[in-house]
Amino acid sequence: MRKVLCAAILCGSGMFLGCGAPREGFQPVDKDSVVFWDRQVTESAEFLKQIVDEFNAAHKEAIPIKVERAGGYDDIFRKVTASIRARVLPGMAVSYENMTAQYIPTGAVAQLDGLVTDPDLGFSKEQLDDFFPAVLDTNRYTDFNGKMYSFPYTKSVLMMYFNKAVLAQAGISAPPATWDEFLDQCRVVKAKLGKFAYAVNPDCSTLDGMIFSLGGEVIRNGIPLYDTPESIRAFEIYESLAKEKLAYQIAGGYDDQIAFGKNEVAFIFRTSSGRPHVTMLMQDRMDQWGMTRIPQADPGRPATVLFGGNICIFNNSPEQIRAAWAFIKYFTAPEIMVRWALGTGYLPFRKSAAEHPDMKRFWGEWDYNRAAFDCLSFARPEPNLAGWQRVREYAAGALRKVLEGSLTGRAAALELQQQAAAILKQ
Amino acid sequence: MPRTDKMKNALDGIVNLMDGLLQWLDDRLEARRARTRREGLLAVLLLAPAMTLMGVFGFAPLLAGFYMSLFGGPLGENQFAGWGNYIRAFNDPEFWNSLKVTVYYVLGTIPASLVGSFLVAYGLHRILRGRGLLRTLYFLPYVTSAVAAAMVWRALFMTPDGVANLVLELLGLESQRWILEGKGILHLISGGWIPQDIGPSLALGCVMLFDIWHGSGFMIVVFLAGLTAIPRELEEAARIDGAGALRVVRHVVLPLLSPTILFLAVVSTIKAFQAFNSFYALTQQPDQPLFEPTTNVVLYIYGQLYRWNDYGYGAAISMLFMVAIILVTTLQWRFVGRRVHYS
Known part of the structure; x- marks a missing residue:
């Protein structure tokens, strides 16, 4: 009897411990869509979903993006770290810099330098210069040779x-x-x-x-x-x-x-x-x-x-990484960025947004609507x-x-x- | 018949008798073994569901936790640390601080809850009218969600203009920071004469008060059940012998209630060591740093696992804490258990 019980416990424990053992590679949580773990609620969440739907409609050949609300920053951090242990990850997630810095050593986060400067998929030099420097610099990680592992998303x-x-x-x-x-x-x-x-x-x-x-x-x-x-x-x-x-x-x-x-x-x-x-x-x-x-x-x-979250893309499959990056590029285009800023209160972090007529109209509506945007040029990241x-x-x-x-x-x-x-x- | 034949016959008879006896014993033992095997099999079958659940959700995570505690590095799976995480705990002042907070909390809540609940239960036991209503009222906090109740208490203790401060203002006293106050209660009462890190902080005092209020309902109901089981004749006999109310309580009620007291002391001590909800809901904030004066060991483990990503170290503290709880519970059984009267 005692032997049977011991054997059962050891077998069960072995299985449990085996589950926690490191394995190679990461799998996507959903092979048919790029899951995006986000924290937006109410109107902002609805607005993000609307932008995602527009992107999916315009990119029918790519894997569709699917936004899932995954709680606040703390919740998302917990979910991602647990997912890293389980080797099953979403396509991308909203993340503060110090969160991303903890994911990087596990090999879970995709490095973005190649994508950012890719002649077909990335940004031209003029486009990159259009971003306020601080919002890009904060996504280059000094602990990891200054490589870029995340991209600006909700800045303030x-x-x-x-x-x-x-x-x-x-x-x-x-x-x-x-x-x-x-x-x-x-x-x-x-x-x-x-x-x-x-x-x-x-x-x-x-x-x-x-x-x-x-x-x-x-x-x-x-x-x-x-x-x-x-x-x-x-x-x-x-x-x-x-x-x-x-x-x-x-x-x-x-x-x-x-x-x-x-x-x-x-x-x-x-x-x-x-x-x-x-x-x-x-x-x-x-x-x-x-x-x-x-x-x-x-x-x-x-x-x-400088405040605000970024998006990091996870290393789960080349197709998912490409689709996630395509969405990020779409989302940070000046037109979408201005819409996102006007709909949510976050800042447009491209300089050309200042010339957009909708932005100018918004700034003219109240004396202090432009105050935060004007701070972007001297805002410093943590x-x-x-x-x-x-x-x-x-x-x-x-x-x-x-x-x-x-x-x-x-x-x-x-x-x-x-x-x-x-x-x-x- | 020659003498040798007679002896041979006698010996054969004895051998046959012994053989028969052994055969009989063997048959009986075989029957017993078969029954034991059947009973053993039945026991295993009956225990299997519970053992499976305990194995999967109890023992296996325990072993997995121990395994995890031997590793360090990012997400606790990269570097074998051996006993390093355990040694680190002994040299970690924040761990010791969390242990101090836990001990203050246990010492501050358990005796007060036990004494207060016994007094209320004894009062309820004695009165005849309205007992049911009062029992329900006292039990209500226990069935209220700890988080929901804590939100109300947060509002009471809000600074600068919560109800608690308004009461102090009416009394002409200086308002306090209550659940935000990291200074010791003794320091505040003594006007700064006692150092501020001696004794529990005012914030921890608020948590204690909340848990005494919230947890007493359960104790009152258990005490009432225990009091109901005491034969009335014993109390009456003591009174006829000239014992006053206090003597009856001390020499009749409390000894007969001692198994209930031991049960409540053990159960509530374990629960107090594992307290999380009230600490978190009353004094901590999601997406905000842990508030050190009310960070008990469970919250510190939570911080290591879910905030600072130090899985191995969090698991090591969990193991140490489990051993500490087992030790305290064993000591309670040993020393308090000796004074328990079961009849």
Whole structure:
């Protein structure tokens, strides 16, 4: 009896372990279509489906594209990593740079340099020059010889949203251009209205954007730079905000945007793609708010952070790779890109989009509609290293500690520097 | 008849008798063996469905997890690490922090839940009117989805203007950051005199409070079942002998309820070690970094497996944690089990 049970368990375990053993090559999840794991919801998802349908109709000879909503970025990361282990992959998936950087060593991601420059399938030099450099550069991975493993998809930049109604009540007529002005305006709002001026969503990208705008960098030659004067200054701004009770930390989600919509705060810092959401919250009060570039140390040399997902193509079959690339090329054509931008709030990341009549019409409809596009020329991407996800978490943790008063700005910056260095060393 | 023949006959008789006895024994044993074989086969057949399920969903993943724990590298399948992941865990301050959070949580929730649930159950047991309604009311949180309930509690603890802060404001007290607060409760109460990393954080305190509220319904119902099984005569006899209410509880009710207490202590301790829903729903955010002051071991394992892609290390921590839970449960059986009265 005991022997029978042991044999059964060992057989079962052997089968289970065998399932996890590495095997060569990857298979597509669907041989008859190129499955695209995406995260868009509601109107954006419908709009993407419409574009995909148009592409499929125009490319009847190719394998059709099939969009599947696969959850948020975290969900997609989990699904893809599990699929890599199972050696069965979709045709492509939306991905942040640090996610792609983790897929690359497994051999699951197709390298795109050959396709991008292919005379028949790729882009000409003029077409490539039409892209804002930062959106392409962020898809070239320094850890992997600077090769391109993903292509820009949904791009946006960090912006400052300001509530004109709250500022007007405090006697302020224009949003701050520098960080010193920002702190001063927060103090005026607090003093005159007794309100918190800023609802903080502690987030590494916002911190990195602040550091860029203060003239700093977050990494150079693989060494993190969170202990530089610019980084420490960014943390100290948060320290002042917390100590003087000028800002509060939100519990999560989009609580800051909701507070902004209820005129409870004067400022929030969010991606430009949040514009449709804030527009919805402000409803018919478009004259009572605006969005502009984040405050700067030197407004003459501005900087902000580039946000947004990319698409990576998986190495599951040459036919699927070709079909997926054809879709990416179609999707990033200026005409489609402008439609996508107008329908979703993401930025068109080709310079020629500025000349498109629909884009010009949209920019003319509201004073601040063009503000985010104008930031693209000086937006800088965050590092695309495999360990960066963990660094991002440490950065958010450091911000929280400053906001709760556990650490001073300087101490938090130095602690983050140590943590980031240790992770990147690994 | 010669004497030798007589002896021979006697010996033959004994041999025949022994032979018959052995034959009889052999027949009996053979019958028994056949019955055992039949029973064994029946046992295997009856156990097969459960063993198959346990094998596929219990033992096999356990062995696969152990196998995975021996590897490192991207997606945990490239580099053989041997015991490296286990050694790494012992030198990882974040793992120790998550273990500290788990221990605070277990110590903060189990005794409070047991005592509170017993008091409520005893009260419900004593009253005659409205018992059914009150029992339902106390049981309601347990049948409510932990995630849905946590969303309501999040709203209560929201900063700066959640209900909890409004109450503090009415009382003239300073508002708190509640589920966002990483500083220790003792630090906050002592006005900063006790270091902020001593004791559970306020955020963890909120999780504990939520789980005491959410999990007590089950304990109350089990306690009520245990109390109902205690013969009334014993309590009455104690009272006739002059015992007061407290003495009756201490010397009659609690000893007879000890098997129930042991059961609840063991089950709820295992459950507390494995807690995830309340921690995640109340204090963590999808697509946001894990909040360290409320990252227990299960969340840390989740982070290793699903956020940081460190499969081997996550599996190694899972193995260590499983051993720790088995150890604690065994100790509970050994030391608390000795004081249990089964009759």
